[in-house]
Every structure is written in C-alpha cells, then in structure tokens.
Amino acid sequence: MNATIENEVVERIVPKILTKEQIEFFIEEGYLVVENLINNDELQELKDDIIDFARGKYPSKSIEGISEGMSPDEVLKEILCIHQSHFLSPVSKKYVEHPKICGALSQIVAGHLPHWDGSVKCCQSMLFVKSPGLPGQSWHQDEIYIPTRDRSLTGAWIAIDDATVENGTLWVIPKSHKKGYLYPQKENTNNEDFDYTQESYGFDSSEEIPVEVPAGSVVFFNGYLLHRSAKNRSQNYRRVLVNHYLNAYSLLPWNKEEGQSVANSDIRRIVPVAGIDPYAWKGVIGDGKDVSLRSYQK
Numbered sequence: 001m002n003a004t005i006e007n008e009v010v011e012r013i014v015p016k017i018l019t020k021e022q023i024e025f026f027i028e029e030g031y032l033v034v035e036n037l038i039n040n041d042e043l044q045e046l047k048d049d050i051i052d053f054a055r056g057k058y059p060s061k062s063i064e065g066i067s068e069g070m071s072p073d074e075v076l077k078e079i080l081c082i083h084q085s086h087f088l089s090p091v092s093k094k095y096v097e098h099p100k101i102c103g104a105l106s107q108i109v110a111g112h113l114p115h116w117d118g119s120v121k122c123c124q125s126m127l128f129v130k131s132p133g134l135p136g137q138s139w140h141q142d143e144i145y146i147p148t149r150d151r152s153l154t155g156a157w158i159a160i161d162d163a164t165v166e167n168g169t170l171w172v173i174p175k176s177h178k179k180g181y182l183y184p185q186k187e188n189t190n191n192e193d194f195d196y197t198q199e200s201y202g203f204d205s206s207e208e209i210p211v212e213v214p215a216g217s218v219v220f221f222n223g224y225l226l227h228r229s230a231k232n233r234s235q236n237y238r239r240v241l242v243n244h245y246l247n248a249y250s251l252l253p254w255n256k257e258e259g260q261s262v263a264n265s266d267i268r269r270i271v272p273v274a275g276i277d278p279y280a281w282k283g284v285i286g287d288g289k290d291v292s293l294r295s296y297q298k
Contacts, residue, residue: 030221031174058088129239
C-alpha cells in the first residue's frame, strides 16, 4: 500500500481479490464471508496485542480504572469492546490498512454506485474481546451510529477466533439493507443476552441466519444490514476486530461544529486506505488521545 502524504492526493494501490460473483453477492445479500484472509501469524499478533492493551502497554485512562491490581486475564474478562483501538495500537492500525482487506473493500464498499472509483476511508475500529459469559449486542444497523451520504458504510469483521453460535457469532438478516431504511430503536430489556445498547425493532427476523466462520475469516457487511450477536456461552474467547469503512467521496457527518451546516459537516478523523482521498486538501485530524471502553458493566 502506498504511503500517505498529508494534504496531497495520493493513490493507494491495493490488490483486487474478489470475483465478480462475490461482489454481486455482497451487493445483493448485504454481507460476504471471505475465509483465510488473515494467516496464523497475523492472528497471533492480534491476540498478543489484546494482552498488551490489558497490561497497559498503551497508556489509556479508559482502561486504567479497571486494570489497577488486576491480572491481564482478569482485565480481559471485564472488557467487552475497545473502541478506536487503532488510535493507540500500531497493530490495530496495521489491520485497518491490511492490503487484502482493503483490496476487497475497494471492490464492494460503494459497488452499488455506477461511477465509484474504488476509493475507501476508515473511520472506526472496534476490538471485541468477549470472554466467556459476556453478552452480545441486540439487533441494530451500523448506519444509525455512523451516517454516510451514499449508503456505503461497510464493516470488516475479522474473526480472531473461530466464531460459532455457542460463543456468540454474528447473526444477519440477508437483504435487509436493500431498502436503505433505518429502523426505530428502543431500550433493550434483555440484559442477560445483550449489552446496554439500544435494540432496533419493527421488522421480521424469521429469516435471520448465523454467520459461523473459522478464525482468519473476514465478514464484510453493509451499514444498513440488520445484525446482532448473542452471549458467549462457551468457555473460549470470541475475539474480533471490526473496522468500519465508507466511500472516500462520502462526507462523514458524525457530528458538526458550532455554526456549521449539516450539509458541510465532515469529520476528518479518518484513515484513507484505498484509491484516493478527494478531500485531502482538508487535512486529516490526528488519532485520538484515548480509546473508548465498553465494559461488562450495565
């Protein structure tokens, strides 16, 4: 992958790894599984990095509060998810920019748009630890939390462990992204199986399917796709690094500054990963100073 030159339009060349059939499946179904994208050495690197977080290798106010006097294993049992892990960890940043993953993204993120040139940027990383007994997340659509202008939001869900129904893998409703409709949300009352985040409702979930995948697989899914995960009822971890990407031409109106119109709002805390960054002239906001922690506490 080519290096980034700040404020300059640079093309990032990534390998095109998907077939025409895979691209069409993603556009039609809203998700795609690609096995063996991450090798065993890379998986071990990701596992080791999770321990590094727990041991305090990356100074973080979010984790300091629960890590004091606790062993790494004890800390991991309390952590459900580390948001924006790539802010602090060069390992997480490496997999945000992983050439094969970004190559696939350059073919599908805005594959539904006729004139898209394959340019992609990353806006978020989420490192899920999900030790035995920890809950999943109820039905939701990622686009609710990360709005795009062109329905291009795409998650890349890297399975660090084998993901099974027993340990709380993803469940999806195929084709639920196609209308581009954001379902309403309500408070989740099932805290036995799911965390405290809100639950989407108003749809038929009878066609849901589990997405069970071996470690090293990457599950790509559209931001409008209804999906959930369940409680880890196994004795093993279900570790996942999921990164979120969008068309580099889409503004990112995550929030807006005072006096700024919604139409021009564009959060530039992003990582260009494929093609060009057409808004390079705006500059890029540096990585944040801390991660955000989602713990088991309700």
